[in-house]
Amino acid sequence: xxxxxxxxxxxxxxxxxxxxxxxxxxxxxxxxxxxxxxxxxxxxxxxxxxxxxxxxxxxxxxxxxxxxxxxxxxxxxxxxxxxxxxxxxxxxxxxxxxxxxxxxxxxxxxxxxxxxxxxxxxxxxxxxxxxxxxxxxxxxxxxxxxxxxxxxxxxxxxxxxxxxxxxxxxxxxxxxxxxxxxxxxxxxxxxxxxxxxxxxxxxxxxxxxxxxxxxxxxxxxxxxxxxxxxxxxxxxxxxxxxxxxxxxxxxxxxxxxxxxxxxxxxxxxxxxxxxxxxxxxxxxxxxxxxxxxxxxxxxxxxxxxxxxxxxxxxxxxxxxxxxxxxxxxxxxxxxxxxxxxxxxxxxxxxxxxxxxxxxxxxxxxxxxxxxxxxxxxxxxxxxxxxxxxxxxxxxxxxxxxxxxxxxxxxxxxxxxxxxxxxxxxxxxxxxxxxx
Amino acid sequence: xxxxxxxxxxxxxxxxxxxxxxxxxxxxxxxxxxxxxxxxxxxxxxxxxxxxxxxxxxxxxxxxxxxxxxxxxxxxxxxxxxxxxxxxxxxxxxxxxxxxxxxxxxxxxxxxxxxxxxxxxxxxxxxxxxxxxxxxxxxxxx
Numbered sequence: 001x002x003x004x005x006x007x008x009x010x011x012x013x014x015x016x017x018x019x020x021x022x023x024x025x026x027x028x029x030x031x032x033x034x035x036x037x038x039x040x041x042x043x044x045x046x047x048x049x050x051x052x053x054x055x056x057x058x059x060x061x062x063x064x065x066x067x068x069x070x071x072x073x074x075x076x077x078x079x080x081x082x083x084x085x086x087x088x089x090x091x092x093x094x095x096x097x098x099x100x101x102x103x104x105x106x107x108x109x110x111x112x113x114x115x116x117x118x119x120x121x122x123x124x125x126x127x128x129x130x131x132x133x134x135x136x137x138x139x140x141x142x143x144x145x146x147x148x149x150x151x152x153x154x155x156x157x158x159x160x161x162x163x164x165x166x167x168x169x170x171x172x173x174x175x176x177x178x179x180x181x182x183x184x185x186x187x188x189x190x191x192x193x194x195x196x197x198x199x200x201x202x203x204x205x206x207x208x209x210x211x212x213x214x215x216x217x218x219x220x221x222x223x224x225x226x227x228x229x230x231x232x233x234x235x236x237x238x239x240x241x242x243x244x245x246x247x248x249x250x251x252x253x254x255x256x257x258x259x260x261x262x263x264x265x266x267x268x269x270x271x272x273x274x275x276x277x278x279x280x281x282x283x284x285x286x287x288x289x290x291x292x293x294x295x296x297x298x299x300x301x302x303x304x305x306x307x308x309x310x311x312x313x314x315x316x317x318x319x320x321x322x323x324x325x326x327x328x329x330x331x332x333x334x335x336x337x338x339x340x341x342x343x344x345x346x347x348x349x350x351x352x353x354x355x356x357x358x359x360x361x362x363x364x365x366x367x368x369x370x371x372x373x374x375x376x377x378x379x380x381x382x383x384x385x386x387x388x389x390x391x392x393x394x395x396x397x398x399x400x401x402x403x404x405x406x407x408x409x410x411x412x413x414x415x416x417x418x419x420x421x422x423x424x425x426x427x428x429x430x431x432x433x434x435x
Numbered sequence: 436x437x438x439x440x441x442x443x444x445x446x447x448x449x450x451x452x453x454x455x456x457x458x459x460x461x462x463x464x465x466x467x468x469x470x471x472x473x474x475x476x477x478x479x480x481x482x483x484x485x486x487x488x489x490x491x492x493x494x495x496x497x498x499x500x501x502x503x504x505x506x507x508x509x510x511x512x513x514x515x516x517x518x519x520x521x522x523x524x525x526x527x528x529x530x531x532x533x534x535x536x537x538x539x540x541x542x543x544x545x546x547x548x549x550x551x552x553x554x555x556x557x558x559x560x561x562x563x564x565x566x567x568x569x570x571x572x573x574x575x576x577x
Contacts, residue, residue: 197500377448377504384446384485384508385537386478412481414450416502 007122007154008115010262011316018317021262023057025289030054030063033295036081039074040066040297060265060287065273065298071101071241080104081295092140093240103142103240104293110149112290113243116260117150120249123258123314124209124234126180128155133173135183135191136214138162142244143214147182150246156180163187166194173205180209182236185217185225189356192228203230211236213245216324216342220349222254224356235323241299242286248321256308256320263290266319267298268307281306283328284321302328304340332362332428334369337406341428344373347403353381353392357418364432372409373400376418440562440573441509443491444552447484448504451477459484462501468494472552474540485540487512487552509558512572513551513565517543522551525570529555532564 002009013021031051033040043064044050053062071079080087088107092100105113126132132151138144138160151158159176161169170191172178183191188210195202207229213236225233237257238245247264248257259266265287268276276282284301288294304327308320326340333339341360348358355376363370375396382388389412396410449455456475463470472487488494491507498505515521522541529536534557541551550572555561565571 379499379504379506382446382448382504382506384444384483384506386476386483389478389481412448414448414455414502415504417450 001122001154005315007119010260011119011123011258011318013262013317015317018261019057022265022289025262026057026060026265026287027051027054029287029289029291029295030297032081032292033297037079037295039070039078040295057265060267060298061275063297065285065300066296067300068101068302072099075099076102077104079296080293082106082293087293089145091142091145091240091244093142100140101240103243105243106292109243109291109293112263113146113246114149114153116243116263117146117246118153119260120236120246121147121150121154121156121180121211123249123251123316124211124232125252126151126154126156126209130154130156130179130209131159131177132156132180132182133159133161133169133176133178135161135169135181135187136163141214142238142240143182146238146244146246147211151180166191167198170195170198170200170205173207174200177206179207180211181207181229181231182211182213184214185212185221186215186357188212188225188229189221192225202228205229207231210234211249213237216326216340216345218342218346218349219323220346221356224349237303237321237324239301239303241294241296241301242288243291247286250323251312251314251316253313256312256322258312258314258316258318259321261318263288265289266307266321268305269300276306279306279309281322281325284324300328304328304331332430334362334371334406337404339371339404339406343403344400345427347399348373348375348396351392351396351399353378354396355415358427359418360428362428362430362432369432370409371406372411374411374413374418376415377412379415440511440566440571441558442487442512442552442572444508444510444554445486445488445491445494445498446506446508447486447498448481449484450481451479456484458501459498459503462497462503463488463494466490466493466497468497471544472540472542472550474538476538485538508554511553511555511558511561511565513553513570514572515549515551515570517547517549521549525551525553525565525568528564528568529553529561532560534561534564 001007034051047064049062086106087104089105092102134147136143192202210231210233222233234250236245238247248259250257267285268282269285270276270282284303284305286299304325305321326342331338355378359374361372393410400408469489470486474485476483513525534555537554539553541549543549
């Protein structure tokens with residue numbers, strides 16, 4: 001480790017040096033992709049651009065984008081820039097049209113990745129004295145092994161719990177003295193419910209830090225998680241195409257995620273692929289600057305965010321992005337209005353009468369789109385009167401209208417009937433036929 | 436003393452779909468809990484099962500543990516003769532005192548008696564009126 005505060009010295013590299021390093025590495029990765037991946041060479045030629053055209057940082061906009069679709073065409077290994085024998089691990093994640101996206105790592109890629117995740121964990125206070133319970137899938141999903149090796153590198157005691165068997169997870173948490181957890185926010189809320197049904201107080205388990213990611217969540221969910229477990233909860237951002245977790249992470253300020261600019265070149269673009277003005281929101285486009293196996297040039301992540309420009313009190317010089325506002329392709333258009341599921345979550349979490357779980361159904365009635373939001377009523381809100389329902393329904397409707405500008409149907413459902421998701425919550429079900 | 440005059444009704448939130456009543460009553464049956472009076476209030480996609488049972492606290496706990504949204508509601512019991520005019524005299528007395536009855540349901544027991552369960556907007560005042568009428572049910576429902 002670099003100091004008692006920073007895992008690596010690159011975290012506090014002066015801004016100018018960081019930008020110089022970015023340019024140097026950008027030149028390298030563009031050349032590497034061009035020389036070693038036929039697909040990129042072809043794309044560059046179509047666009048009339050050559051690696052030699054990259055002379056300054058801004059020149060990146062001359063290059064073509066890479067998209068999720070390109071994984072499909074190149075399944076399984078067509079985008080790899082090194083021979084197969086140099087690849088020492090692969091992960092996959094669900095892709096479009098049933099073909100998974102296959103991502104590969106050389107030994108050096110893994111080393112970089114481990115250190116990036118370690119930076120994140122160290123940043124939020126994980127140290128060698130900690131007991132780290134990793135409650136996400138360990139198989140093809142990058143979240144399991146990604147965090148596992150980083151926590152080991154820091155020297156924490158790792159409990160490779162994986163997902164499921166929630167009662168046993170809770171028992172281990174207590175028996176092993178777990179201090180740090182990593183889970184999806186919806187699974188963490190599920191753990192809280194199960195713990196309470198076992199008459200265990202989640203806030204007395206001795207936890208102090210929670211790392212949460214893999215699905216969008218809001219500040220209100222953070223508050224609920226922090227209160228429920230008596231922890232500090234931090235947002236984790238990553239995607240398999242960019243190694244996995246460890247791309248960006250919140251620091252102790254809990255206000256924006258530092259994105260590791262020595263390893264990723266960051267752009268925010270609008271629908272037409274043009275750079276947005278400073279501080280505007282748009283789709284996050286990343287170019288990995290050190291990746292040997294998979295040098296994706298200008299990869300469109302599909303995640304919507306914006307760059308926060310203020311300096312951070314934690315001292316890190318790497319820019320911060322706002323927590324992900326939604327997915328460009330999760331965005332649903334209802335009656336001509338753009339809606340992100342995260343907006344709906346945000347509204348619901350502020351209403352104390354409804355529970356932590358919800359589902360959104362989109363249907364078409366004739367030519368009119370309808371949104372139905374199913375919510376679970378909290379026990380405390382039920383007094384035994386029919387008027388409870390009316391009151392809660394109207395309140396939820398009113399609050400959603402304020403945020404979305406759309407009328408919604410609100411259905412109250414029995415506790416426990418909305419499916420709990422361990423990996424990624426599928427909260428929006430679009431039942432509309434294609435037009 | 437007032438507590439004994441009030442009956443605790445068990446109210447359960449259920450979705451209006453097949454099998455939900457069975458799910459609730461199965462839990463009570465397993466614990467040997469007897470339902471003495473019972474009604475369902477429905478509002479479209481969901482409803483409330485309301486009941487007076489012999490072992491109230493146990494019923495509350497078993498339903499809560501089974502994951503149902505349950506609450507206990509204060510209601511009054513009125514014991515009248517099972518004959519014409521039984522409900523009328525009570526409704527009249529409460530109406531005159533400007534007490535609103537929110538809902539009511541009844542069951543008969545013994546040979547010629549009926550127990551009426553009342554939910555009112557002003558429970559203290561209603562107790563006063565019903566005691567004056569000498570119809571307030573006191574004691575245990577079992």
